[in-house]
Amino acid sequence: MRFQVASTGFYAPPTIQTAAELSPLIGRSPEWILSRTGVAQRRIAHEPMSVMAAHAVRDALGDGPQADLLINASLTPIQLIPDSSVFIQKELGWSQTPSFSVHATCMSFLVAMHTAGALISAGAYKRIVVVSAEQGSRSRDMGHPESAALIGDGAAAAVLTATPDGEDSQLLAFSQSTWPEGSDLAELRGCGTRKHPNDADTSHEDNLFRMRGTRIYKMAVLKVAEQIKTLLAEANLTTDDIDLVLPHQTSGPGMSAINRFGFPPEKVMNIIGEYGNCIAASIPMTLAQAELQGRLKRGSRVLFLGTGAGLHVAGAVVRW
Amino acid sequence: MRFQVASTGFYAPPTIQTAAELSPLIGRSPEWILSRTGVAQRRIAHEPMSVMAAHAVRDALGDGPQADLLINASLTPIQLIPDSSVFIQKELGWSQTPSFSVHATCMSFLVAMHTAGALISAGAYKRIVVVSAEQGSRSRDMGHPESAALIGDGAAAAVLTATPDGEDSQLLAFSQSTWPEGSDLAELRGCGTRKHPNDADTSHEDNLFRMRGTRIYKMAVLKVAEQIKTLLAEANLTTDDIDLVLPHQTSGPGMSAINRFGFPPEKVMNIIGEYGNCIAASIPMTLAQAELQGRLKRGSRVLFLGTGAGLHVAGAVVRW
Numbered sequence: 001m002r003f004q005v006a007s008t009g010f011y012a013p014p015t016i017q018t019a020a021e022l023s024p025l026i027g028r029s030p031e032w033i034l035s036r037t038g039v040a041q042r043r044i045a046h047e048p049m050s051v052m053a054a055h056a057v058r059d060a061l062g063d064g065p066q067a068d069l070l071i072n073a074s075l076t077p078i079q080l081i082p083d084s085s086v087f088i089q090k091e092l093g094w095s096q097t098p099s100f101s102v103h104a105t106c107m108s109f110l111v112a113m114h115t116a117g118a119l120i121s122a123g124a125y126k127r128i129v130v131v132s133a134e135q136g137s138r139s140r141d142m143g144h145p146e147s148a149a150l151i152g153d154g155a156a157a158a159v160l161t162a163t164p165d166g167e168d169s170q171l172l173a174f175s176q177s178t179w180p181e182g183s184d185l186a187e188l189r190g191c192g193t194r195k196h197p198n199d200a201d202t203s204h205e206d207n208l209f210r211m212r213g214t215r216i217y218k219m220a221v222l223k224v225a226e227q228i229k230t231l232l233a234e235a236n237l238t239t240d241d242i243d244l245v246l247p248h249q250t251s252g253p254g255m256s257a258i259n260r261f262g263f264p265p266e267k268v269m270n271i272i273g274e275y276g277n278c279i280a281a282s283i284p285m286t287l288a289q290a291e292l293q294g295r296l297k298r299g300s301r302v303l304f305l306g307t308g309a310g311l312h313v314a315g316a317v318v319r320w
Numbered sequence: 321m322r323f324q325v326a327s328t329g330f331y332a333p334p335t336i337q338t339a340a341e342l343s344p345l346i347g348r349s350p351e352w353i354l355s356r357t358g359v360a361q362r363r364i365a366h367e368p369m370s371v372m373a374a375h376a377v378r379d380a381l382g383d384g385p386q387a388d389l390l391i392n393a394s395l396t397p398i399q400l401i402p403d404s405s406v407f408i409q410k411e412l413g414w415s416q417t418p419s420f421s422v423h424a425t426c427m428s429f430l431v432a433m434h435t436a437g438a439l440i441s442a443g444a445y446k447r448i449v450v451v452s453a454e455q456g457s458r459s460r461d462m463g464h465p466e467s468a469a470l471i472g473d474g475a476a477a478a479v480l481t482a483t484p485d486g487e488d489s490q491l492l493a494f495s496q497s498t499w500p501e502g503s504d505l506a507e508l509r510g511c512g513t514r515k516h517p518n519d520a521d522t523s524h525e526d527n528l529f530r531m532r533g534t535r536i537y538k539m540a541v542l543k544v545a546e547q548i549k550t551l552l553a554e555a556n557l558t559t560d561d562i563d564l565v566l567p568h569q570t571s572g573p574g575m576s577a578i579n580r581f582g583f584p585p586e587k588v589m590n591i592i593g594e595y596g597n598c599i600a601a602s603i604p605m606t607l608a609q610a611e612l613q614g615r616l617k618r619g620s621r622v623l624f625l626g627t628g629a630g631l632h633v634a635g636a637v638v639r640w
Contacts (some may be wrong), residue, residue, distance in 0.1 A: 001442050001443070001444065009602060045361070048513055048514070049513065074402070075401060076512070076513060077400070077512035078512045078513060079492075079507065079508060079509045079510060079511060079512040079514045079515065080395070080397070080508040080509075080510060080511035080512060081395060081425055081506065081507055081508040081629045082425050082503055082506070082507070082628075082629040082630040082632070083423040083424060083425060083630070084512075085424070085498070085631070086498060086500050086503050086630045087500070087503065088502045089498060090500035090501075090503060091626075093501055094500070095496070095498075095501060096497045096498035096499065097497070097498060098497055098498050098632075099424075099498045099632075100422060100423065100424035100427075100428075100431045100496075100632070101422070101423040101424070102421070102422060102423075103403040103420065103421040103422075103423060104405070104419075104420035104421070105402050105404060106404060107420075108420075111420045114444065115435055115438070115444070118438040118439045118441070118442040118444050119435065119438045121438070121441075121442040122321050122438040122441040122442050123321070124321065124434065124438050124494065134560065135513055138513050138516060139516075140353075156556050168453040168506065174444065176417075176418035176420075177416045177417070177418055178405065178406060178409060178412035178416070178417060178418050178419045179415055179416065180406050180407070180409045180414070180415060181410075181415060183402055183406050183407065183410060185404070186401065186402070187401055188399060188401040189399045189400075189402040190399060190400060190511075190517055191397060191399060191400035191510075191511040191517060192396070192397035192398045192400060192404075193368055193369065193396060193397070193398060193455055193458050194368070194398050194399045196458060196459075196527070197510055197511060197522070198524055198527045198528070199516035202517070204518055207516070207517040207518045208518070209401065226591075235631040239337040241405065246614060263460065282413060299361055301329070306506070308402075309401045310402040310403070310406045310408070312402070312418075312419075312420070
């Protein structure tokens with residue numbers, strides 16, 4: 001599938017919350033937070049996700065032309081109806097541009113990038129902006145320190161186009177799998193028919209995010225190991241051929257597991273310490289940071305990897 | 321874009337609620353309900369959307385092979401995280417099959433069908449099932465009779481494959497536009513950060529669906545008229561060349577407007593009276609009913625049309 005990520009955009013809300021500042025809110029020491037989650041600090045958004053998303057989209061588009069499709073790939077909704085793509089467009093001052101939202105939990109950006117690549121490859125659109133913006137801090141359960149200490153807010157976007165003549169950017173492999181047997185490992189049980197907000201038995205905690213850290217870590221490590229094999233086989237590459245790994249920023253231990261799969265730390269983008277787990281925005285934020293740091297070169301081989309609540313597992317190998 | 325809708329599936333929950341039965345719940349006469357909404361009866365689901373969706377998916381797949389991707393195109397969530405595609409797979413007993421959710425309000429099925437077509441056309445998947453299942457009855461606002469009287473529950477699915485050799489099924493035109501200036505015309509303001517279920521100022525009504533019927537009707541009629549012109553121009557067809565129109569079942573007056581666009585009633589599938597407005601499931605339910613009634617013939621030209629909260633406007637012309 002031939003497409004190119006032409007540019008990326010990044011936005012982090014200005015308010016920083018350090019491990020020391022979070023510590024009294026969740027009743028755990030800064031040392032506990034750092035050792036369990038690896039998150040030294042995270043950003044906290046006081047603006048809605050649509051405002052963050054619009055910043056990231058403007059940054060990604062730069063002086064280039066308008067996009068002909070916007071895909072919102074975020075979990076944080078402004079409201080249930082309409083979907084958030086509409087509110088992102090409203091914030092951008094756009095009108096008429098088609099838009100929709102993709103939800104595959106933390107894998108939303110990867111799934112949306114693959115979908116956008118297919119739409120470009122099929123000739124349906126020419127210039128697609130995919131944006132993820134998360135305000136997960138609003139749904140942190142402070143009574144559940146392990147989940148609450150992971151989450152951060154932020155946004156990032158990527159502009160996809162057809163690969164220009166004479167260049168060789170393309171998708172070398174893509175793989176997704178979904179394992180419903182892990183559906184209770186990371187959940188926000190509210191905001192739907194199971195725990196409708198108007199139901200008397202819907203609790204405050206039902207509307208907050210909870211994760212069973214140890215169980216999801218064990219399942220994710222197994223599934224990601226399989227995913228890497230599948231992706232490398234499809235791309236006909238070895239681990240050594242990969243120039244840069246852009247993983248979902250799950251947690252400190254999760255990032256260390258990537259190294260044990262044969263990718264040395266210098267090849268793995270790691271922003272978990274500075275930004276925390278920004279849900280679906282983690283992967284595009286990692287991508288945008290890689291671009292800002294000059295680590296993405298045309299022709300290099302980039303591996304995207306991750307897992308999300310569901311359990312959704314996804315990955316891609318891209319010739320940049 | 322070459323793809324074929326190989327088969328469809330349909331599921332309507334058994335409980336029927338007639339205009340006479342709804343009448344005392346919303347304080348309006350059966351005559352008022354019929355004249356304003358055209359909905360003589362609707363189905364009310366007592367099962368979650370995942371159960372309805374699984375029925376429709378099984379019906380669509382029949383004895384054929386398993387799908388290699390499932391796309392959930394529904395507004396009704398089971399819960400916020402994970403997305404409902406996971407719960408539909410769980411209900412089906414599937415594991416490993418990739419899945420995700422698409423949200424473009426009532427246009428979710430059309431957007432997902434277009435996306436699925438691109439994924440097949442690009443060679444990413446071979447057999448995709450797109451399913452919409454709605455339990456909007458849970459979020460009816462009985463204090464707002466005009467919206468409450470429209471909504472019904474139901475589900476439908478479609479299986480998309482590459483067009484078999486020797487056949488000529490293809491997408492002749494697709495068009496989507498999104499108009500955020502209409503974002504407040506049809507809303508469920510809760511279940512996100514704007515009216516978080518844990519916020520003290522989030523009201524019971526914020527978690528229910530409301531529509532400004534007259535304003536959305538006026539805007540939708542204008543936008544759909546433009547959409548039809550765009551689609552027919554792209555497909556190089558006239559209104560007379562269209563064999564069958566499969567519109568979103570908005571309301572009785574909305575269905576009559578389709579006739580005024582040059583499509584006589586005998587060419588327009590109309591199930592609003594029997595099933596009501598089933599949100600994103602309306603279009604695939606209309607499609608599945610057309611197949612059940614033998615109204616879809618290979619080679620015929622089918623026009624999909626509709627608007628959804630946002631305002632999202634979408635349409636497609638398919639050589640069946």
